Amino acid sequence: MTDVTRTAIRAAEALIRPHVRHTPVLEVDLADFGRPARPVALKLESLQHSGSFKARGAFTNLLTRDVPDAGVVAASGGNHGAAVAYAAARLGIPATIFVPAVTTPAKAERIRGYGAKLVVGGDRYADALAASEEFVAGTGAMTVHAYDQTETLVGQGTLGLEIAQDLPDLDTLLVAVGGGGLIGGIAAWFRGDVRVVAVEPEGAPTLHRALAAGEPVDAPTEGIAADSLAPKQVGRLMFPLAQQFVERSVLVTDEAIAAAQRSLWDAVRVVAEPGGATALAALLSGAYVPEPGERVAVLVCGANTSAVQL
Incomplete structure (x- = not known):
């Protein structure tokens, strides 16, 4: 794959379907969440295989690239x-996964449960990435x-295609937004036909800072x-x-994210991890205020948390 186009996304969707x-x-209705009445659609990608949208990019990679014996x-x-x-696991390929120490037990247990080798590499994602690159150099895996790979972006873009089918108006x-693979793929599908708004935690304003600087820059x-x-x-x-194709990035507090996480459970009995509830936090906290009559959807993108954490 050479570009993140609608043609590539359609082809990937057919392949991974x-x-x-x-x-x-x-x-x-936002009235269910204690806010002024307004209809809202929740796209529950948290119910995807493995507990998040990431399965789309994973299958796109594994089905379109030549996988070596090292896996x-x-x-x-x-x-x-x-x-x-x-x-x-579904395709019979060996997998080694590097995670940082901040990874939650629920996510670590899920990785092990699928039969992959799990390695803790450092305190943050950047540390785990560096450790994985050393592993690749030594094994040829x-x-x-x-997020920063064409096949990953194209795979996540299939979610944009699916949302367009579900919600044509x-x-x-x-x-x-984290690394941007999800919103990048979705934006590549909609290409301005739908207003795409990024929502990020105040403690990790990665895209927010990049848009302000005109290029990717380091963020907390x-x-x-x-x-x-x-x-x-x-x-x-x-x-x-x-x-x-992304109209803007809005920031939300940790408190707003936690409140959205609780509200999803209390109002509609939907489980979401903090990242999965972040987009809804923008609506519930007022960080994003729709215009009258604006037809809004929120992507609930992940549910890998434990009942105790929730």
């Missing part, structure tokens, strides 16, 4: 690793990057969602897509 779920849309390797805060481990989609990597939304920089492949 037997391996991924078409996840449901839940129509709700595949991924660095991940948890969700990408779980997705690569899941896809590798194939790297599956969490959509005006605005709120998407949580802290906060409640640090295991999924806190790389040092957004991907360089996604950044031109974000510049062209």
Whole structure:
């Protein structure tokens, strides 16, 4: 694959369709969350195989690239690793997953449960990535990057295609951002036809800072969602897509994320990890205020948490 186009995304969708779920849309009213009445659609990608949208990019990588006998390797805060481990198990491919110490036990257990070898490499995602690169140099395994790889972006873009099928009259989609693979792929699909708004934790304003600087730059990597939304920089492949097709980035506090996580459970009995609830936090906290009549959807992108944490 050479470019993140609608043609490439359509081809990937057809290829991975037997391996991924078409996840449901839940129509709700913000009155259910204690806010002024307004209809909102929740795209529950948290119900995807391996517990997040990452399965789409994982299967796209494994089904379109030549995988060596040494198998595949991924660095991940948890969700990408779980997705690569899941896809590798289904396709009979060995997988080694490097995670940082901040990875939650729920995500580590899921990776091990899929049969992958799990290695803790450093305190943050950047450390795990460096450790995985050393492993690749020594073994010849194939790297599956969490966000800065064409196949990954194209795979995540299949979620944009699916949302367009589910919600043909959509005006605005709120998407949580970490490294940017998800929003980059989705933006490449919609290409301005739908307003795509990035939502990031205040403690990890990666895309926010990049858009202000005009290029990917280092950002803090802290906060409640640090295991999924806190790389040092957004991907360089996604950044031109974000510049062209992401309307803006809004920031939310850890408190707002935790409140959205609780509200999803209390109001509609949907489980989300902090990163998965971040996009909804923008609506509930007022960080994003829709116009009257604006048709809004929120992407609930991950559910890899434990009942105790929730």
